[in-house]
Amino acid sequence: MQNKIFELNPRLENDSLLIKKLTLCELRLMKDGELDWFLLVPRREGAQEITDLSEDEAALLWSEIKKVSNTLKAYGKVDKINIGMIGNIVTQLHVHIIGRLKTDRAWPHTIWGSKAECDFNQERLLFWKDHFKA
Amino acid sequence: MQNKIFELNPRLENDSLLIKKLTLCELRLMKDGELDWFLLVPRREGAQEITDLSEDEAALLWSEIKKVSNTLKAYGKVDKINIGMIGNIVTQLHVHIIGRLKTDRAWPHTIWGSKAECDFNQERLLFWKDHFKA
Numbered sequence: 001m002q003n004k005i006f007e008l009n010p011r012l013e014n015d016s017l018l019i020k021k022l023t024l025c026e027l028r029l030m031k032d033g034e035l036d037w038f039l040l041v042p043r044r045e046g047a048q049e050i051t052d053l054s055e056d057e058a059a060l061l062w063s064e065i066k067k068v069s070n071t072l073k074a075y076g077k078v079d080k081i082n083i084g085m086i087g088n089i090v091t092q093l094h095v096h097i098i099g100r101l102k103t104d105r106a107w108p109h110t111i112w113g114s115k116a117e118c119d120f121n122q123e124r125l126l127f128w129k130d131h132f133k134a
Numbered sequence: 135m136q137n138k139i140f141e142l143n144p145r146l147e148n149d150s151l152l153i154k155k156l157t158l159c160e161l162r163l164m165k166d167g168e169l170d171w172f173l174l175v176p177r178r179e180g181a182q183e184i185t186d187l188s189e190d191e192a193a194l195l196w197s198e199i200k201k202v203s204n205t206l207k208a209y210g211k212v213d214k215i216n217i218g219m220i221g222n223i224v225t226q227l228h229v230h231i232i233g234r235l236k237t238d239r240a241w242p243h244t245i246w247g248s249k250a251e252c253d254f255n256q257e258r259l260l261f262w263k264d265h266f267k268a
Contacts, residue, residue, distance in 0.1 A: 051204055066192060069183065088216070088241060
C-alpha cells in the first residue's frame with residue numbers, strides 16, 4: 001500500500017458525525033433521527049476485514065466496541081444492541097453499534113437499508129459527545 | 135438466575151448443526167445451501183448482549199470470532215465476511231459470521247431474512263468439521 005494515511009470514506013463521512021477520536025477508531029454518530037446508531041471506524045488505511053488488523057489493533061477495536069456498548073446501555077434508551085461489521089458497499093472497515101427499540105421502524109428485522117422518517121436532531125450528537133467525554 | 139445450565143435455543147438448534155465445541159462457544163454451521171454461514175453461541179446461560187459477559191468471556195468470544203474469520207478466509211470462497219450480533223428475535227447471545235459472495239442472493243444487502251434456493255448439503259458440514267479440527 002503506497003498511501004498509509006487514513007482517509008475516512010466519503011459516504012461514511014457524509015452519513016455520520018464525529019463524536020470523538022478514540023485510541024484506534026473514530027467514534028461517529030449516524031445522522032439518524034430515530035435511533036442511537038454509532039459507527040466505529042479504525043484509523044487504519046486499507047483495512048477491510050478484522051483479519052486485516054494486527055493483534056493489538058483487533059484487541060483495541062474489541063475494547064472500543066465494548067466501551068460504546070456499555071455507554072449506550074448505560075445512558076441510551078435501548079431494548080437490544082445490534083452490532084454489525086458488514087462492508088459490502090463501503091469496504092472501509094467499520095462497525096455499526098445500534099440501539100434498537102421494539103417500537104422502531106424495522107423491528108424485529110435488521111435496520112440496514114431502512115430510512116428514518118424523522119430528521120436528525122443535533123441534540124442527539126451533543127448528548128453523546130457529553131456522555132463519551134470521560 | 136436459578137438455572138445456570140446452558141441450553142441452546144431451540145430455533146438456533148433447528149437452523150444449524152454443531153461443528154465443534156470451542157472453549158467458550160458452540161461453533162455451528164447454518165443449514166444454508168449457498169453460503170458458509172457460521173454461528174458462535176457462548177455457553178453462558180442468560181447472556182443476551184456482549185455486555186453480559188465477563189472480561190475473560192468477552193476476550194474469549196473475540197478470539198473465537200477471529201479464529202472463525204481467519205479459517206473462513208483461508209479455506210472458504212468469500213468476497214466479504216459479514217459479522218453480526220443481532221438477537222432481536224432469538225435473544226440468546228449468538229454471533230453470525232458469514233462468507234458473502236458478490237454473486238449471492240442478497241448481495242450487496244445483508245443476508246438476514248433471505249432464504250437459500252438450494253438445499254443444504256451435508257458435505258459443507260464435513261468440509262468445515264475437517265478444517266476446524268486443529
